[in-house]
Amino acid sequence: MKNSIMNNNTPKIEHTNLAEKVYRRIIDAVLEGTFSAGERLVCNDIAKHFGVSRTPVREALVRLEKQGFIHSVPRSGTYVNSFTPEELKEIYEIREVLEGVAARMAAISPDPELLKKMRQAG
Incomplete structure (x- = not known):
């Protein structure tokens, strides 16, 4: 007897990139002013707010820094750039x-x- 789920053409469940979603949420918050210019972004707080682990938040923050939306200060933290x-x-x-x-x-x-x-x- 064959499993009926294997016989149909049900689309596969897509793997969503959590870091990409976190990135988009943070960038929207920066552009909308939810995160103010000069505001410190704390990885743990963002992770807790979005209900994710720190890893996708760190990945998103690295990408945002490379794009110039935020900047890191050694031994101080990560801050939102002003626009x-x-x-x-x-x-x-x-x-x-x-x-x-x-x-x-x-x-x-x-x-x-x-x-x-x-x-x-x-």
């Missing part, structure tokens, strides 16, 4: 363009790897 209204406007405009290009590329020539990354990005 002018013009810089914030540019960031939003760039995000809109990139998201539109990614969607267009996926629609024109659906690359399985690109689609997977877009699904993970949420």
Whole structure:
């Protein structure tokens, strides 16, 4: 007797990248002003707030620092950088363009790897 679940074409459950989700939540909080310029970001507090372990938070913070949204001060902590209204406007405009290009590329020539990354990005 075969297992009926193995006979149908049920889509596989997607593995979501937790660090990516944390990254997006933090960047939105920075851009919306929930995290103020100069505010110290504490990994443990963020992890507890989002209900995740420290690992995805650390990964997200490293990525945010590389992109210039936050900065680390040795033996002091990680802090939110300040942005002018013009810089914030540019960031939003760039995000809109990139998201539109990614969607267009996926629609024109659906690359399985690109689609997977877009699904993970949420």
